Amino acid sequence: MKIVKTEYIVVCDAGFSVLKDRAVAFSTKIEKIAPFYELKAEYPDAEQFEFGKGSVLMPGLINLHTHLEYSANLSTLVYGDFIDWLQSVITHRDTLADSCSEVCIDDALKSMLKSGTTTIGAISSFGKDLKSCAKSQMNVIYFNEVLGSAPNAVDAMYMDFLDRYEKSKEYESERFIPAIAVHAPYSTHRVLVNKVLAFAKEEGAFISTHFMESRYEREWLDNGGGRFGEFLKRFNPHAAPVNEPIEYLELFEGVKTLFVHGCYANDKELDLMERIGMIAHSPRSNRLLGNRRLEIEMLKNFALVTDGLSSNYSLSLWDEMRAAIMLHQKAPLPKLFKSLLLASTHYPAKLYKLNKGSVEVGKDSDLAVYHFDDIDEKNLAQTLLLHANEPKTLYIAGQEVKVLLL
Numbered sequence: 001m002k003i004v005k006t007e008y009i010v011v012c013d014a015g016f017s018v019l020k021d022r023a024v025a026f027s028t029k030i031e032k033i034a035p036f037y038e039l040k041a042e043y044p045d046a047e048q049f050e051f052g053k054g055s056v057l058m059p060g061l062i063n064l065h066t067h068l069e070y071s072a073n074l075s076t077l078v079y080g081d082f083i084d085w086l087q088s089v090i091t092h093r094d095t096l097a098d099s100c101s102e103v104c105i106d107d108a109l110k111s112m113l114k115s116g117t118t119t120i121g122a123i124s125s126f127g128k129d130l131k132s133c134a135k136s137q138m139n140v141i142y143f144n145e146v147l148g149s150a151p152n153a154v155d156a157m158y159m160d161f162l163d164r165y166e167k168s169k170e171y172e173s174e175r176f177i178p179a180i181a182v183h184a185p186y187s188t189h190r191v192l193v194n195k196v197l198a199f200a201k202e203e204g205a206f207i208s209t210h211f212m213e214s215r216y217e218r219e220w221l222d223n224g225g226g227r228f229g230e231f232l233k234r235f236n237p238h239a240a241p242v243n244e245p246i247e248y249l250e251l252f253e254g255v256k257t258l259f260v261h262g263c264y265a266n267d268k269e270l271d272l273m274e275r276i277g278m279i280a281h282s283p284r285s286n287r288l289l290g291n292r293r294l295e296i297e298m299l300k301n302f303a304l305v306t307d308g309l310s311s312n313y314s315l316s317l318w319d320e321m322r323a324a325i326m327l328h329q330k331a332p333l334p335k336l337f338k339s340l341l342l343a344s345t346h347y348p349a350k351l352y353k354l355n356k357g358s359v360e361v362g363k364d365s366d367l368a369v370y371h372f373d374d375i376d377e378k379n380l381a382q383t384l385l386l387h388a389n390e391p392k393t394l395y396i397a398g399q400e401v402k403v404l405l406l
């Protein structure tokens, strides 16, 4: 048992509560929140940590969408336009994947821990990140990705997916959850989507899919034309859309799904995605790939994600929150600060019913302590958003992660 006392606790519950002069007693789960003296009397054998003035305790951050296998990218991929970027990914996919060794993936995971992230969703295309994710201190939802638009390749692609999924199941634990990602409606044949989703339902697996990231995807799925058409027809002259947008979304009914991007989704699609699951928003990736701003003001809530280093320059959710402030320039700031913090903690936890994402009794003890030289209770969310980078101390399931040694 440990007792941590900070000046403030930013709970990250739906009402964005802040507690002052309270301490938290925890083992793997949070046992009690009360004044420090009370907890010291109740748990006399607990290790005690008293952080002084300017200290803030909050839940570890949750980043449900990243692509670790592309972490070697610094300047290889072309930014500015989605199709140009996709072309550069296809050209350099193998070299990039080969140049990201286990050490490179370990470093990416460490950088996330260092920025206070305690749970991630890792989209795995090849299974190269499996060992790093399984042995990391991080909580990992490991999304084995499936794709394939050619009808005659459906069985082979499904078998390849199943093989990777079964391998990931060997590492299943409280901290490592095998899951499933369907790549996108333009790349995954309806028959394959159906097959994988039937399997996901049997397994009770978490699901994620990209949807309407670029205007080219919109044009292609709506009328089979545009630059996506030209691009895909280079691989297959008879290429035609393999899904209709609304029908594609309806396939996910009954499975809690994270829909990633949605920048070009229409109102009906946004409503449907919010009813089935939740939308993931990655402002920096969208901007770098030339995609328009997701209208977050239209959403009930969303999960903030960094995407991978294939379309970003860091995997820090603090950097992502700061970019979001600049991208959503018309959003009233105090409200945006809070909603971005909840989009990095409480909301993503809620989607998959993870017992995480807020500092409340009974929740997993994934906690981060930050320190600021000057802090004002009225501006706590603002201070965190603008100045938080690395926590002083980080706990996952009650165990300290030596952040400074990473």
Ligand SMILES: [Zn+2]
Binding pocket: 065, 067, 123, 210, 260, 307, 308
């Ligand atoms: Zn992605």
